[in-house]
Structure formats: C-alpha cells, structure tokens
Amino acid sequence: VRAIQSHGEDLEEARAGMRAALNLSGVDRDFLERGSVVVREGEVSLTSWADAFVRNLPVNVAPFRYGERLTLHCGTARVECRVYPYEKREIPPGEGGYARVRFDEPLPLIGGLRFILRGYRRLENFGYTVGGGVVLNPRPPARNPARSSPAPLEILMGGNERERVETAVRESAEKGITVVEIACLTGLGRKRVEEAVRGLVEEGVLVISPDGQVFPAGEVEAGKKLVLERVQELNRREPSRDGFSPGEVVGGVRGFPRSLLEFALRELAREGKVQKGAAGYLPAVRKEEKTSLEMIARCVESRGVEGPTPAEISRETGIPERDVRNLLGRLVREGRAHRVRDFYFSAEVVESVAEKVRSHFREKEELTVSEFRQLIGTSRKYAVPLAELLDQLRVTVRKGDVRVLWKR
Known part of the structure; x- marks a missing residue:
C-alpha cells in the first residue's frame, strides 16, 4: 500500500467503517472487480x-x-x-x-x-x-x-469466545485449522483466539501439532488408535520388514486429515507405542511381548542347525503362531536370527556354520550339498536352506551343483 486517502485527504492509516482509497503497487486495475478485498496473505480464502x-x-x-x-x-x-x-x-x-x-x-x-x-x-x-x-x-x-x-451454528452465533473457538476447531476437524484460520472463521481477533486456544490446550480440549494445526484432543486420540492398529496390521502382514513409511501408515487410514494422522504417528513414537527405525515405523515391544520374544529366541538357538518353523516354535512355546511370526520378524530385524524359506536360525549358529565353510575352502575349491551336510552334521532338509542362506550372506556362490567361496 503506497498511499491512503479518504475524501481527498492523505492518511497514514484507515480504520473500520471509513471510506478510503488505496494506492496499491504491483496490482493492475483491470485485475480488480466489484467485491475485491485487501487482506493479509493467507488470512482469507x-x-x-x-x-x-x-x-x-x-x-x-x-x-x-x-x-x-x-x-x-x-x-x-x-x-x-x-x-x-x-x-x-x-x-x-x-x-x-x-x-x-x-x-x-x-x-x-x-x-x-x-x-x-x-x-x-x-x-x-x-x-x-x-x-x-x-x-x-x-x-x-x-x-x-x-x-x-x-x-454447531447455534454456538457460533451465541456462544462465548472459548465455545466458539472450540466449535470452529471441531467443524474443521476433517481439514485441520490454524489459529489465523480460526480468527477468520469466527470473526474474533487473532489475539483473542490465541488466548482461547491456549486455555483450551491447557485443559486438554485441543491439541496443536508442530506445523500449527489445531485439532480436538478427542480426534487426535481416535486417530492415534487407528494409526497404531494400522502399524500393527502392516507388521502382521510383513513381519520381516524393517519398518513402514509414514505414507504407508497414514495412507491406509480413512476419515481423518493427513496432517492429523502424521501428528498422531509422531505422538505414538514419542509415547513409545511405536518405534522408528531406519526404514520407518514398527510397533513397540510391550512388556509381555518381551518375555515371549526371549522364549522364541531361546527356542531358535536351542535347535542349532535344525532351524525350526513358526508352527514348531508355536507348539513348543504355546505362543500363538501369528504372534510367533511377528516376533520372529523382530528377531530378524534386530540381527539375532536369519530366515530362509520358513526356517529360522540363530545368528550365532549361522556364523559358526559360515566359519566351518571358510575352513573347508582353505583345503578345497568346491563344496557339494553332501559335503556340506556332513560338515555341519544335519540332514538335507536343513542343509539345503542353510546353503541358500550362506549364498544370500555372500559367504558362498552356487555354480551348478556345487558351491565355491564368494570373492569380493
């Protein structure tokens, strides 16, 4: 605004109710039409x-x-x-x-x-x-x-300031709303809205996300519940995954704005209900799950080179097979176990087998399945998947019916 006039007189400012003319820079007169208004950017849409x-x-x-x-x-x-x-x-x-x-x-x-x-x-x-x-x-x-x-309109019409602010937030729960937008929706001044929001946040009625979106606390709690269920569902489907991206998590939840769901996910991580790894989010291990996790780890370790399947672990420990699979996935992600086909081997056992194979190649150039089976003292049922695992770990390379030492 380069200049302000009212009834032919230059003014420093114009107040509500005054008839004023504005000299605007960077605005073409042909762009203006009846009903145009001058506002701060982002305040009115x-x-x-x-x-x-x-x-x-x-x-x-x-x-x-x-x-x-x-x-x-x-x-x-x-x-x-x-x-x-x-x-x-x-x-x-x-x-x-x-x-x-x-x-x-x-x-x-x-x-x-x-x-x-x-x-x-x-x-x-x-x-x-x-x-x-x-x-x-x-x-x-x-x-x-x-x-x-x-x-809701009855409150916006006749409620007090805090009631109107709370109703404005609830009316905008599907999209999210900022303090500036609340001020425009209610017609209250920004300072009055900030004061009302501050009080409602202190009372636990509203929540403000890091990006300035204001949500009803109840909506955030409902969103957190659905997001946690979504993370758990994804983990059940793919227990061996190292984590799930925010897009995968919130993309599967309907009925809430994305900004609320992303905020709910961060809150769950802060509360320790989900954990964030290098590849994304995973359910946190509950106290009762830790006991089951250690039982499964001991079962896998005790079987040595005869790696058990989830069904066998379930029968031995009494833990439901679905839970066994989820916790085995966690052992794999933590580097405590390896999976090949549907068999699980402890990391220590696999390293011991790999060392025996390296010793074999100090004297010979090739290794057959029969030699490998005799080397580790197990049946073909377990020798074949273990040999495939060593290929995956770049200890050996398969060439036809034999394996040779993997060379960098």
Whole structure:
C-alpha cells in the first residue's frame, strides 16, 4: 500500500467503517472487480458456500424455501445464491433460521460479516430487499443441511469466545485449522483466539501439532488408535520388514486429515507405542511381548542347525503362531536370527556354520550339498536352506551343483 486517502485527504492509516482509497503497487486495475478485498496473505480464502443465520423480513410475502434463489450483497460484492435452511425448515416472513448459502461465484468471507438478500420482484412500498443475515462459518464441512442439525451454528452465533473457538476447531476437524484460520472463521481477533486456544490446550480440549494445526484432543486420540492398529496390521502382514513409511501408515487410514494422522504417528513414537527405525515405523515391544520374544529366541538357538518353523516354535512355546511370526520378524530385524524359506536360525549358529565353510575352502575349491551336510552334521532338509542362506550372506556362490567361496 503506497498511499491512503479518504475524501481527498492523505492518511497514514484507515480504520473500520471509513471510506478510503488505496494506492496499491504491483496490482493492475483491470485485475480488480466489484467485491475485491485487501487482506493479509493467507488470512482469507475464497469460498463457494457458507453457513449463516438468515432472517426473512416481515414485509416479504413468502417464506424462504429449501433452495430459494436470491441475490446476496456483502460488502461491495453482489452474487446470485441459493439458500438451504437446515433440517429443510422454511424460514417464514418475520423469522430467522440457520442455513447453508451457496454462491454462484466464490467470495472472500470471514465470520461475522453481514449481508443483504434481495429478491426478483419488487415488494410494495419497499423495494427488492427481502432479508439479510450474518456469516457464521465461511468454511463449513461437507454435510447435507436438509439432514443435519444446526447445533454447531447455534454456538457460533451465541456462544462465548472459548465455545466458539472450540466449535470452529471441531467443524474443521476433517481439514485441520490454524489459529489465523480460526480468527477468520469466527470473526474474533487473532489475539483473542490465541488466548482461547491456549486455555483450551491447557485443559486438554485441543491439541496443536508442530506445523500449527489445531485439532480436538478427542480426534487426535481416535486417530492415534487407528494409526497404531494400522502399524500393527502392516507388521502382521510383513513381519520381516524393517519398518513402514509414514505414507504407508497414514495412507491406509480413512476419515481423518493427513496432517492429523502424521501428528498422531509422531505422538505414538514419542509415547513409545511405536518405534522408528531406519526404514520407518514398527510397533513397540510391550512388556509381555518381551518375555515371549526371549522364549522364541531361546527356542531358535536351542535347535542349532535344525532351524525350526513358526508352527514348531508355536507348539513348543504355546505362543500363538501369528504372534510367533511377528516376533520372529523382530528377531530378524534386530540381527539375532536369519530366515530362509520358513526356517529360522540363530545368528550365532549361522556364523559358526559360515566359519566351518571358510575352513573347508582353505583345503578345497568346491563344496557339494553332501559335503556340506556332513560338515555341519544335519540332514538335507536343513542343509539345503542353510546353503541358500550362506549364498544370500555372500559367504558362498552356487555354480551348478556345487558351491565355491564368494570373492569380493
């Protein structure tokens, strides 16, 4: 803003209610049109519908019916619109009610703005004005007003500041909302909103994420529950994975904004309910799981070169097979065990076998399955998968029916 004038006089500032002219730099006059407003960047956005309290003037001869076509005047803007009263109630002359108003063209609106509604037929001795109202929520959630209760709008209309702020956050739970956006939605000043949010956070009613999004605490708790279930489900499907990315986790949860779910995931990690590894997130080991984990580790270690399957471990320990598979995956990720086919071998046993194989290659250049079986003292059932495991670990390389030492 390069200059401000009011009634031909230069001013340093213009206040609410004043008629003023602005000299704006970097704005082409042809770009401006009726209804344009000057705002701080990011504070006000265009909207194609808003929830409002609408009043039908006593001089009007007809009620406002569901889908009533009218012309709306707000500030200097003039647009065609339709009025949809909540619960599909008509608004008779002389009465008011809550409604969703849809505009033919997007408008820049904030809560608390008043507007005039005009009809298409001139009223006797009055003109075309048939009603008016006040904007209560310029960014309402998607819902059918015919089947919805106007209870949130009643709070936005007549509640105290903290009630209005809390309702604004709940109304925006699907998208998330910042303090600046709350101020625009409610029409309250930013400082008053910041004070109200601070108090509600201290009471545990609201939660603020690191990126400044404000959410109802109850929604965050519900999101955390679903995110934790999602991590556990992914781990059950692929127990050998080293972790799951935030995208994999939150992408499978519906009904919550992504920003809330990502915040919920970080909160779960902070609380120790999930753990973050190099490859992503995994369920944290609960106290009762640690006992089961050690039982499984001892079972695998005791079997030596005859690596057990999950079913065999389940029968021996009494732990359900599904849980056995999940915990075996954790042993593999921690480097305490190796998996090949459906057999599991302890890391110490595998290293011992690898050392025997290296000793063999100091005297011979090749190793057959029969020689390998005799070398480690086991049957072909376990020798073949162990030989494949040594190939995977780059101890040996298979060439036809024999194996040779892997060379870097």
